[in-house]
Amino acid sequence: MSEDQSFEFQAIERPLTAAEMTERRRFRAFWRDGAPDLLTEGLEQRDGYLAGLGLDSGWLVIFDRNSGQLPLAERLSDSEQRSPGGRQIRLLRL
16 A cells, blocks of 8 residues: 555444344343353354354354453463354354
């Protein structure tokens, strides 16, 4: 890219649809103190989402916001999981 070329990034904002609002309320992205582990709930949610898209695999990321955490480099993990419907899910825990 030459010096006289540049890119301008703009956020595209729009209201959430009723379906998007329902989906966002249904699944918590962050695991916090006192809350149960989100793995089971997350795998169920991913299973339904992937089924709707006709996909056999996907990703699940769980953000661990519990207090007293080790540094990210020491607690970061990834593994393969199976959803209730038998879909392959790549799990990342941060």
